Amino acid sequence: MPANTVRLRIKRQAGPQAPPVWEEFEIPYRPHMNVIVALRDIAENPVTRDGRPTSTIAYEANCLEEVCGACAMVINGRARQACTALVDRLEQPISLEPLHRFPMIRDLQVDRSKLFNDLRRVKAWVPIDGTYALGSGPRQSPQDQEQAYPLSRCISCGNCLEVCPQYNTRTDYVGAAVINQVRLFNLHPTGKMHRAARLDALTGPGGIQECGYAENCVKACPKDIPLTDSIAAVNRQMVGHLWGKALGR
């Protein structure tokens, strides 16, 4: 293999029901290229390594700087963002697979709606809508700000869910990202007002009880969010919350 080319093996699937097939590609090397650049180059000239023209590969990417979360996929067997997967640091042939815990759409594109629906289920926002201006809210202490900032870096990429052995259709588990958001918004001075509703939502089907504490999420998170701390912290809130509900606060 000439050193100035890059080899990739890509798992392709024409649709949710179609059988998966692997296709191999060999494209010119560019200095500092990442996996997204490789996918774009293949899109310009979708021909496999053995010279067979093929369909363009479906994939998602947007910001190219690990902020949008869209380009999560399994690269050389590990869930990560394609934009920060630098070809220079990857063993070749580089294998690309879609995240497999989400419904497949096509090729490397999956449907992450479950994540967004679960964020909605736990009210992962600060409630501010009303009929008149309420003025400014209470201030957040610097200590809480310091705790909140790392939690707020989540880009909803789904890597933590992809590596979680409990994240499947049997459990309907919401996953680490969603629990982390509950911790984040329960920390917010105005967000706190929905604290009880968020915690109640997490006791429902697929709630925090489905966590088996394999601690994979924290290893896979590209934003270094302390997810296992967040799960334990929300577990602590839950114990207090439920005792309060059962016995009175």
Next chain:
Amino acid sequence: MSTTATTPVPSGTFARHSYFWRRLHSLTGIVPLGAFLVEHFASNGAVLSRTPVESYGNTVKFLNSLPYVLVLEILLIWAPLAFHGIYGLWIAREATPNNRRYGWLGNWGYLFQRITGAIVLVFIVWHVWTARFAGVSLPDHPFLSYSKMAAQMLNPWILAWFLVGITLVSYHFSYGLYLFAAKWGITVSPGARRNWGWICLIIGLGFTYAGIASALAFRGIHIYPMR
């Protein structure tokens, strides 16, 4: 939003209250099951005596002399064991392990908790059957307990099976202590989990050693000094 929005939500009473059942499962692993394990390993230490037939017999006699012993057994052992064991298998069925891809320590702990739980269930059912219900009735003849157990231990295969059961139950319980602390929000910081993890490891090794010491003592092998 697209059409394949959510996966179907499990319904039914059990699913709707799964937080409660899960935490009850977690709790039963500690009390009463873990507490019983402490008692059981400690009582079996009676075999380390220089007069094991009497010491062991006296321990069995004492335990069977407790008031309401059958009620205690049912409420503190059989019911929680059946619940924890059967629900534990149910939980294990929900797992989709990915250890070959992600070989991190916690991920192996997750898988082993499920595998050891299943093996321990088989071991305990067998152990209860052969020690308690089959053969000579120990509540009626407590001073035959030593010879009944020693007869089992003389068979090298049964001894090996005991060593496996002891090791796995010690593992399952001590790693369960680690999990429990996280699931009840006790160990929130990584440092707290690391320290607690070491303590759990020591507890697990202690249980393994104590259990093996008792099992071997039935064969006259003493890895712990006789009293």
